[in-house]
Amino acid sequence: MFPASFPHRLSRTGLKVGALFLIGILPLTAYALGGRDDQPAIITGIGRVVDGDTLDVGPTRVRLEGIDAPEIAQTCQTARGETWNCGVAAATMLRKLAEHQDLSCDRKGTDRYRRVLATCFADGIDIDEAMVKAGLAWAFVRYSVTYVGVETEARNAKIGVWQGPAEAPWDFRRNEWQVAETGAPKGCAIKGNVSSHGRIYHMPWDPWYDSVNMDLAKGKRWFCSEQDAIAAGWRPASPN
Template sequence: MALALACAGFLAAIGFAAAPRPAVAVTSPGSVTGDARVIDGDTIDIGGQRVRLEGIDAPETGQTCARRLIGTWGCGAAATKALKAMVTGRTVACERRGTDKYGRMLGVCFVDGSEINRQLVRDGFAWAFVKYSGSYVAEEAEARAAHRGIFATENQAPWDYRAGKWANAGEQAPAGCAIKGNVTRNGRIYHMPWSPWYAKVVIDPARGERWFCSEKEAVAAGWRPAHTL
């Protein structure tokens, strides 16, 4: 009980106090509200609606970062856990800002009025995704000045991390098509080269498994992305 109260106090202190939750997601053309399931450090699912947090880019789940004096740490896993701590057991409301090329809703999301996107950057768990938005440049500058999280020292941005993983995997994949389409008891799942399970997946055409050249191709063929939690 003491631990639960301490955790509740910590979350309230950073602006993420508990709020009553609807049993199911409530959607409208411009928003979605309900319980959220965390996919990775910048993606959630609310009632089957996949929401990519707009304007930020968190480290990939398997990505590691440098930190002064203590070597490397699992910054990707830490970002995922930070997002999970913010949303688990709470009502999440996301405002639509568009749709990405994979059909995911691009959203700015809130818990009890506090913006999740902004908090992740401010706490050092995500970069401002300046290729697509300048909304969180000030928060990144604040986090850098305070040496928080991924900004404790210079680290590889996730877009560069993904590009490097893709290039390496593409050298060994058929025709450079580096996405692995895996068939499991939970359905057809695709793994990107930066997926934590990518190296363990061996494509078996006899089971209907295959390679894809793009996520759009994989989604169109009926595969869904692997998720972390």
């Protein structure tokens, strides 16, 4: 699960972010480069949830625009300091909203891997907004202010991630990368695994990252960026 709702024209900020993507410090999976003219403005299909802000709409992989949900492996705290699995809760919430539902998504752009950035609706409900309203996603304020007001309401109500201390997903990913790269060759912290499921790469914040034993003699590889992994024929791990 990666940042959504990026600007659709290059800016000074966009160029800086792009540079960070290329060196692997930030995820490459949601930088909006604008959609292709031959892609439909409205995408429809039955939903299948990947994580708290990513789903398949029919055959199309969609990243919900304007929000950022906690990663599957991410935990948060209650007001009493108890730990709970907010990343799993976010994915569960999105399943309630979108799994096996007939969805209609307004395409806002695409990322560099041709995944669609979109606002999706089920029975007229804005799914992106509903995730923030439930306190199970942040408004990704660096790139979008669409759901800032909704986030403020959730904060004031102290629901979801706002019931106690919570680390923003983008900070969680950055910190997990920094920890992982200390033990990775040349700071290339992405694990390319080879298993009965094929060639799959794992980001440092993926649930199974620590369980992947990097035996290079079995064809496993380290990657410095997702772009390198995909170009080499690996596909991203799916939490479900």
